[in-house]
Structures are given as structure tokens and as C-alpha cells.
Amino acid sequence: MSTVGNSTNIFWQESPIGKTERQKLLNQKGCVVWITGLSGSGKSTLACSLSRELNNRGKLSYILDGDNLRHGLNKDLGFKAEDRVENIRRVGEVAKLFADAGLICIASLISPYRKDRDACREMMQDSSFIEVFMNMSLQLCEARDPKGLYKLARAGKIKGFTGIDDPYESPLNCEIELKEKEGECPSPVAMAEEVISYLEDKGFLQNE
Ligand SMILES: Nc1ncnc2c1ncn2[C@@H]1O[C@H](COP(=O)(O)OS(=O)(=O)O)[C@@H](OP(=O)(O)O)[C@H]1O
Numbered sequence: 219m220s221t222v223g224n225s226t227n228i229f230w231q232e233s234p235i236g237k238t239e240r241q242k243l244l245n246q247k248g249c250v251v252w253i254t255g256l257s258g259s260g261k262s263t264l265a266c267s268l269s270r271e272l273n274n275r276g277k278l279s280y281i282l283d284g285d286n287l288r289h290g291l292n293k294d295l296g297f298k299a300e301d302r303v304e305n306i307r308r309v310g311e312v313a314k315l316f317a318d319a320g321l322i323c324i325a326s327l328i329s330p331y332r333k334d335r336d337a338c339r340e341m342m343q344d345s346s347f348i349e350v351f352m353n354m355s356l357q358l359c360e361a362r363d364p365k366g367l368y369k370l371a372r373a374g375k376i377k378g379f380t381g382i383d384d385p386y387e388s389p390l391n392c393e394i395e396l397k398e399k400e401g402e403c404p405s406p407v408a409m410a411e412e413v414i415s416y417l418e419d420k421g422f423l424q425n426e
């Protein structure tokens with residue numbers, strides 16, 4: 219019997235089928251590909267491209283997109299620091315469940331605070347948390363501005379916008395860093411292939 223947070227008198231219920239059996243069924247290993255970066259850096263584009271490429275190879279993935287989750291699970295959260303902390307904690311827990319289900323879980327969130335991303339990494343075992351940093355300049359993201367949010371933030375109509383008047387802490391030890399080369403951004407497919415090579419090298423796309 220345990221007490222966890224505010225939950226008292228709780229018991230852990232074991233499941234008859236374990237992660238190993240699920241992974242065998244899927245011929246892959248569950249993991250979390252955590253994509254972090256500024257708004258407009260290409261997180262969702264990479265997540266979609268990666269999911270498509272994995273699907274083409276017969277690998278099961280699922281995207282947890284920050285914007286989308288804020289339509290449901292996280293609709294009670296805003297963008298002040300404590301809400302962003304809770305947002306990342308919840309998505310980290312959900313991502314852990316998806317990885318435990320044997321899936322390649324692709325989490326795509328700004329996740330601006332290093333401490334929170336590191337806490338998500340700590341939840342996972344066996345190096346199965348793969349942090350991908352979309353290291354695109356604010357200048358590029360702002361020039362893209364597909365939703366017009368930077369424009370609103372610069373005009374003071376959105377307060378606390380990441381990169382403008384709210385912080386973004388770059389990863390120090392991420393597994394994969396994607397950045398502009400000679401002022402050009404690699405194509406979404408090229409970026410997805412870089413992530414897939416990593417997953418292949420580390421054995422996540424097979425199960426012996
Ligand atoms: N103040 C502020 N700062 C940053 N982003 C904002 C803000 N307000 C709304 N949006 C929109 O919310 C999307 C980011 O949600 P996330 O859940 O990924 O953010 S966070 O990880 O909790 O920081 C983000 O989506 P992306 O552009 O895909 O990153 C924006 O569409």
C-alpha cells in the first residue's frame with residue numbers, strides 16, 4: 219500500500235502482458251522522441267514527417283503535439299511558468315505510457331525549461347528518451363510565423379510568448395540537434411531520416 223502525492227491507500231496493479239511481449243508483437247522497442255524548440259522551429263512538421271516515415275517502414279508511432287493536447291487533456295493550462303511545468307510533466311507521464319505500450323512516441327512541445335525536460339528523461343529507462351533540439355534561430359521562426367503569433371507578441375497582444383518575452387532554455391546534452399546549414403533548413407524528410415538513423419543505430423526499430 220502506498221501514498222503518492224495526494225493519493226493515499228493506493229495499490230499497484232500488475233498487468234498480465236508486459237512491455238517485452240508487446241514490443242515483440244510490434245517488432246520494435248518503445249521509446250520517446252522528444253522534440254523541443256521555439257514556436258515555428260518545425261517541431262510539428264518533423265513529428266509528422268517522422269511518423270510517416272516510420273509508418274512506411276511498418277513501425278508504430280504516435281504523436282503527442284503540445285498544441286493538440288491543449289485542446290483536451292491540458293485545456294486547463296495556460297502559458298504561465300507553473301502551467302508550462304505541469305504541461306510538460308503530464309505529457310512526460312503520457313509519453314512514458316505510450317513507450318511502455320511499445321510505441322515510438324513522438325512528443326512535440328516547446329518545453330522551454332531544461333529542468334522539466336530532464337525530469338521527463340528521468341522517468342524513462344534504458345536511454346529510451348531521445349531529445350531532439352530544433353535549433354532554429356528566432357529570426358527564422360519569426361520570419362516563418364505561420365500562425366501570426368510572433369506578430370501579435372511583438373505588438374504586445376500576446377504576453378509571455380516564448381523567445382520574445384518568455385525564456386527558452388536550449389538543451390545541453392541532447393541526442394540529436396537539427397539546425398540550419400549555410401542559412402538553409404534541411405528538408406523535413408532529411409530531418410526525419412536523421413532521427414530514423416539514430417533509432418536504427420540504437421536498435422529501437424527491431425526486436426530480437
Ligand atoms: N505564450 C505562448 N508561448 C508559446 N506558445 C504559445 C503561446 N501562446 C500560444 N502558444 C501556442 O501554443 C503552442 C505551444 O504549446 P506547448 O504546449 O508546446 O507549450 S509549452 O511546452 O507548454 O511551452 C504553440 O505552438 P507551436 O507554434 O507549435 O510551438 C503556439 O501555437
Ligand SMILES: Nc1ncnc2c1ncn2[C@@H]1O[C@H](COP(=O)(O)OP(=O)(O)O)[C@@H](O)[C@H]1O
Nearest residue numbers: 257258259260261262263362364403404405406
Ligand atoms: N524543414 C523545413 N523546411 C522548410 N519549412 C519548414 C520546415 N519545417 C517547418 N517548416 C515550416 O515552418 C513553419 C513552422 O513549422 P511547424 O512545424 O508548425 O513548427 P512548430 O511546430 O515548431 O511551431 C510551417 O509553415 C512549416 O511549413
